[in-house]
Amino acid sequence: xxxxxxxDLTFERVAKAAGVSKTTLYKWWQSLGALALDGYxxxxxxxxxxxxxxxxxxxxxxxxxxxxxxxxxxxxHALLELIGAAQTDPDLARAYRALYSSGRRExxxxxxxxxxxxxxxxxNVDVRVLVDQLWGAVYHRSLIPDEPVTPEFxxxxxxxxxxxxxxxxxxx
Amino acid sequence: xxxxxxxDLTFERVAKAAGVSKTTLYKWWQSLGALALDGYxxxxxxxxxxxxxxxxxxxxxxxxxxxxxxxxxxxxHALLELIGAAQTDPDLARAYRALYSSGRRExxxxxxxxxxxxxxxxxNVDVRVLVDQLWGAVYHRSLIPDEPVTPEFxxxxxxxxxxxxxxxxxxx
Numbered sequence: 354x355x356x357x358x359x360x361d362l363t364f365e366r367v368a369k370a371a372g373v374s375k376t377t378l379y380k381w382w383q384s385l386g387a388l389a390l391d392g393y394x395x396x397x398x399x400x401x402x403x404x405x406x407x408x409x410x411x412x413x414x415x416x417x418x419x420x421x422x423x424x425x426x427x428x429x430h431a432l433l434e435l436i437g438a439a440q441t442d443p444d445l446a447r448a449y450r451a452l453y454s455s456g457r458r459e460x461x462x463x464x465x466x467x468x469x470x471x472x473x474x475x476x477n478v479d480v481r482v483l484v485d486q487l488w489g490a491v492y493h494r495s496l497i498p499d500e501p502v503t504p505e506f507x508x509x510x511x512x513x514x515x516x517x518x519x520x521x522x523x524x525x
Numbered sequence: 526x527x528x529x530x531x532x533d534l535t536f537e538r539v540a541k542a543a544g545v546s547k548t549t550l551y552k553w554w555q556s557l558g559a560l561a562l563d564g565y566x567x568x569x570x571x572x573x574x575x576x577x578x579x580x581x582x583x584x585x586x587x588x589x590x591x592x593x594x595x596x597x598x599x600x601x602h603a604l605l606e607l608i609g610a611a612q613t614d615p616d617l618a619r620a621y622r623a624l625y626s627s628g629r630r631e632x633x634x635x636x637x638x639x640x641x642x643x644x645x646x647x648x649n650v651d652v653r654v655l656v657d658q659l660w661g662a663v664y665h666r667s668l669i670p671d672e673p674v675t676p677e678f679x680x681x682x683x684x685x686x687x688x689x690x691x692x693x694x695x696x697x
Contacts, residue, residue: 434613436669437613440668441609454669475691478690479677485666486658486662488665490654492669499627500657506657510658513655513686514658514685514686517686517690518647518686519646520646520648
């Protein structure tokens with residue numbers, strides 16, 4: 354999935370590569386989507402992990418640049434296809450959330466909550482919303498590509514959110 | 526589409542309701558998706574228009590609450606299905622951008638640019654990125670519903686972006 358996307362992914366190929374029977378695979382994963390998502394979650398775990406250097410802003414920026422690169426590859430394209438198919442396939446939608454997105458959200462919540470405890474994010478901010486304003490914004494441009502996902506876009510996401518878009522107040 | 530979604534939308538029904546032949550419809554819209562998106566763009570034009578009261582923050586908040594309500598209805602669900610199908614249908618993806626999303630983006634850019642000219646948004650902010658951090662965040666939660674799109678979520682999107690999520694600097 355990471356190197357070729359979803360097109361040629363089959364239970365047959367995975368069974369052969371893993372040296373197990375298709376029956377064994379079916380026992381654990383009821384659909385190709387579930388199998389792909391579970392594998393993908395673990396495959397990107399290290400690449401998309403969150404550093405904790407003590408500077409949440411730079412740690413997020415760093416992770417988001419990695420995320421951008423993963424999303425630009427075949428694995429990212431496969432993910433967009435699965436999100437697409439999930440819109441009319443409730444089983445796949447459930448699998449997507451259970452095996453991929455809710456786990457990714459949880460990891461982001463942990464890093465953001467730690468930053469809040471360290472006083473790097475305002476007390477009254479709901480960290481769950483930040484996931485949609487950072488990674489969600491990347492998914493939005495990926496799913497509806499009116500504008501490209503560039504490194505400058507990633508930096509702007511972080512800067513807008515941390516600094517705020519209001520002009521600085523003038524000293525009286 | 527606004528009252529029933531995509532499921533029972535056909536060229537036949539639209540031709541009957543409009544009192545024109547199917548041939549006439551096909552001449553203007555090559556696919557049901559294109560027909561639906563063109564109609565939808567015009568149908569929501571008034572509901573999703575941007576006020577200009579001079580306070581961009583409140584104008585955006587207001588528009589985003591309208592957007593939330595539209596997205597929660599059958600029209601919004603139809604839109605999510607079309608985004609989904611567009612992931613594996615390049616013609617539909619092109620139609621989606623040409624007939625819907627690029628036009629909606631343009632209207633947002635105009636309102637945000639005016640706010641920038643009035644000094645309500647920082648000079649160095651790329652207004653194109655704000656679309657992904659506001660409406661894009663709503664699409665993200667709608668397409669991958671790990672978390673609900675509540676009125677509180679809408680308010681948080683605006684507040685986070687305008688105020689910034691950094692804690693206020695302590696006076697020395």
